[in-house]
Amino acid sequence: MATVYAFVAHSDGVLDDSAAELAAAAKKFTDAPVTAIVTGSGVDAAAAKAAELFPAVWKIDAAELAYPNAEVVRKALLNNLDAGAVVLMAHNTFGMDLAPGLAVKIGGAFVADVVDIEGADGDTLKVIRQEFGGVVSTHVTVDMSAGAVVTIRPGAVAPLEGAAGGAVEDKAAGDVSAKRKFIEVREPEAGDVDITKAEVLVSIGRGIEDQDNIELAHELAKAIGSQAEVACSRPIVDAKWMDASRQVGTSGKTVKPKVYLAMGISGSFQHMGGIKGGVIIAVNKNPNAPIFQVANVGIEADILEFIPELTEALGEL
Amino acid sequence: MEILVCVKRVPDTAENEIELNSAGNDIERDDLVYSVNEWDNYAVEEAIQIVDKVGGTVTVVTVGDEDADEVLRREMAMGAQNGILLNDEAFEDSDAMGIATLLKAAAEKGKYDLIMTGAQADAGYAAVGGMLAAMMDLPYASLVNMVEVGDGKLTVGREIEGGNQEINEIELPCVLSIQTGINEPRYVGIKGIRQVSGIEIPEFDAAGLGVDPATVGAAGAKTKRVDYFIPETGEGAEMLTGSTEEIIAKLIDIMKANGGLK
Ligand SMILES: Cc1cc2nc3c(=O)[nH]c(=O)nc-3n(C[C@H](O)[C@H](O)[C@H](O)COP(=O)(O)OP(=O)(O)OC[C@H]3O[C@@H](n4cnc5c(N)ncnc54)[C@H](O)[C@@H]3O)c2cc1C
Ligand SMILES: Nc1ncnc2c1ncn2[C@@H]1O[C@H](COP(=O)(O)O)[C@@H](O)[C@H]1O
Numbered sequence: 001m002a003t004v005y006a007f008v009a010h011s012d013g014v015l016d017d018s019a020a021e022l023a024a025a026a027k028k029f030t031d032a033p034v035t036a037i038v039t040g041s042g043v044d045a046a047a048a049k050a051a052e053l054f055p056a057v058w059k060i061d062a063a064e065l066a067y068p069n070a071e072v073v074r075k076a077l078l079n080n081l082d083a084g085a086v087v088l089m090a091h092n093t094f095g096m097d098l099a100p101g102l103a104v105k106i107g108g109a110f111v112a113d114v115v116d117i118e119g120a121d122g123d124t125l126k127v128i129r130q131e132f133g134g135v136v137s138t139h140v141t142v143d144m145s146a147g148a149v150v151t152i153r154p155g156a157v158a159p160l161e162g163a164a165g166g167a168v169e170d171k172a173a174g175d176v177s178a179k180r181k182f183i184e185v186r187e188p189e190a191g192d193v194d195i196t197k198a199e200v201l202v203s204i205g206r207g208i209e210d211q212d213n214i215e216l217a218h219e220l221a222k223a224i225g226s227q228a229e230v231a232c233s234r235p236i237v238d239a240k241w242m243d244a245s246r247q248v249g250t251s252g253k254t255v256k257p258k259v260y261l262a263m264g265i266s267g268s269f270q271h272m273g274g275i276k277g278g279v280i281i282a283v284n285k286n287p288n289a290p291i292f293q294v295a296n297v298g299i300e301a302d303i304l305e306f307i308p309e310l311t312e313a314l315g316e317l
Numbered sequence: 318m319e320i321l322v323c324v325k326r327v328p329d330t331a332e333n334e335i336e337l338n339s340a341g342n343d344i345e346r347d348d349l350v351y352s353v354n355e356w357d358n359y360a361v362e363e364a365i366q367i368v369d370k371v372g373g374t375v376t377v378v379t380v381g382d383e384d385a386d387e388v389l390r391r392e393m394a395m396g397a398q399n400g401i402l403l404n405d406e407a408f409e410d411s412d413a414m415g416i417a418t419l420l421k422a423a424a425e426k427g428k429y430d431l432i433m434t435g436a437q438a439d440a441g442y443a444a445v446g447g448m449l450a451a452m453m454d455l456p457y458a459s460l461v462n463m464v465e466v467g468d469g470k471l472t473v474g475r476e477i478e479g480g481n482q483e484i485n486e487i488e489l490p491c492v493l494s495i496q497t498g499i500n501e502p503r504y505v506g507i508k509g510i511r512q513v514s515g516i517e518i519p520e521f522d523a524a525g526l527g528v529d530p531a532t533v534g535a536a537g538a539k540t541k542r543v544d545y546f547i548p549e550t551g552e553g554a555e556m557l558t559g560s561t562e563e564i565i566a567k568l569i570d571i572m573k574a575n576g577g578l579k
Pocket of ligand 1: 093133204205206207208209232233234235247248249250251252253263264265266267268269270271274283284285286289301302303304330331436437460
């Protein structure tokens with residue numbers, strides 16, 4: 001097997017959680033030393049951190065890499081990687097931007113959003129991933145003989161612990177001229193409520209079916225008390241039924257309530273990725289909904305009937 | 318602006334519960350209801366809106382069998398002028414690289430300023446757009462939730478973590494993958510679909526595309542799905558059972574015990 005690399009994301013000298021997860025993922029299929037790649041501008045601190053996790057680190061430090069523009073980073077990587085390289089990275093918004101094109105340019109295979117690695121048999125990598133928003137899982141084989149790019153779902157693989165004490169090697173970025181130019185990052189506008197402060201969230205998903213039914217969630221939140229707010233999954237925001245400031249998930253808010261009531265939400269990793277604490281209670285009419293695998297408490301019910309009944313019962317307390 | 322939008326016909330998870338078949342190695346495919354991939358609908362809407370503003374045409378293309386004709390027509394009823402079907406037994410079980418190879422061949426039969434895909438489809442790869450761009454040596458931006466047309470370039474917003482938006486300038490021609498929520502896709506009625514039923518949709522097989530069948534489909538796939546399965550879960554949720562009153566009583570106890578009810 002060719003050399004295995006892990007592209008390590010970081011900001012302000014702090015490694016992304018995915019770094020230790022990539023180190024662990026690599027261990028699942030190779031005993032050979034894995035080289036971390038750290039790109040950016042002024043990234044000594046991040047490279048030193050990466051060296052605690054990986055036996056070798058490439059540091060590609062250049063002004064053009066100050067912001068991770070996928071096209072620029074891809075060029076910097078290709079100017080350094082050997083043919084047949086196997087590259088791991090996180091399946092986040094940057095990984096989605098960079099990884100598929102990198103696989104094409106390496107000439108290798110590509111597999112995305114891997115949730116577990118079973119191992120490698122020669123050049124054949126065996127991974128587990130999911131389809132249809134997590135409803136079913138699949139075993140997938142990946143022919144790595146001409147290299148591969150593998151993206152790993154954030155949070156799916158338990159992070160590696162322990163000190164590797166690797167050496168940092170400087171690498172030149174080379175020509176990184178690009179047809180895509182990064183301008184700026186715009187932050188979302190503040191909404192009418194701050195769901196990150198609520199102790200209880202009544203969170204509704206596509207199962208609410210109709211805009212008119214959203215009122216049911218507001219009535220339930222009112223019956224619970226002033227500690228409760230209404231939140232939602234992404235399709236509700238996409239449909240413009242609720243403000244984006246109420247969306248929970250990787251592309252929305254990260255919340256930490258005491259109680260999270262997931263009503264008619266299937267449990268995609270992008271949604272669950274935004275819930276960082278508390279007891280998760282899922283109400284879903286499909287007993288096979290993936291959310292029942294990750295929630296603490298499950299109730300198989302139609303939310304359009306269940307929510308009003310719960311509201312009524314709370315009113316009688 | 319000449320725009321090509323790649324669309325895929327997928328099982329509609331809002332209309333079906335996806336389940337394993339009795340053999341436990343595939344999903345149950347009988348009686349599945351299909352529709353256009355959610356993300357692709359936003360891409361087609363965005364393309365139509367751009368053409369409404371600056372002129373041009375929208376062409377939709379899919380790799381699929383005869384049944385995929387219906388999703389092309391649906392998107393044409395939305396306002397796409399042309400459809401292209403890429404259909405050959407040799408295309409079956411293509412991995413994302415294979416799909417991108419076919420779409421590239423189709424794209425090179427025309428002259429497009431802009432190519433759009435959905436951010437991701439049913440298998441959650443989020444790959445085809447980025448691959449197509451790299452194969453065609455075009456710039457690429459994924460997860461686009463805002464497009465402004467400029468002179469020879471676009472200003473695009475990419476959705477990144479935490480609801481932040483990353484603004485980029487990107488030279489034309491380019492490839493964009495479109496994120497849901499960028500617009501409100503228009504409604505398509507039966508009538509609209511009937512109106513486009515007569516339009517001829519050109520179809521290409523491997524020979525017609527000039528693609529070596531060995532590089533696509535199962536033959537060319539380096540990434541292969543072996544089976545479908547339901548994982549044995551760890552703990553899983555504690556399921557509350559009983560009558561609705563009993564369930565609600567237990568739920569209220571749990572909420573109280575966790576500090577959710579005062
Ligand atoms: C880059 C990226 C970022 C994303 N970021 C986010 C994010 O931040 N937040 C987010 O939420 N999503 C995000 N998504 C989308 C995510 O992948 C899922 O598509 C989304 O979370 C699904 O929302 P849902 O569970 O409400 O809908 P669905 O997956 O459609 O699930 C609806 C559920 O409701 C159940 N149901 C239907 N009717 C009823 C009823 N009457 N009673 C009870 N149950 C019912 C169904 O069984 C089903 O389980 C992102 C996607 C991408 C690609
Ligand atoms: N069979 C197909 N035919 C046409 N376009 C496709 C096909 N499969 C995927 N795509 C496009 O690629 C996007 C991303 O899909 P994926 O990479 O499979 O997650 C989809 O939203 C479509 O725009």
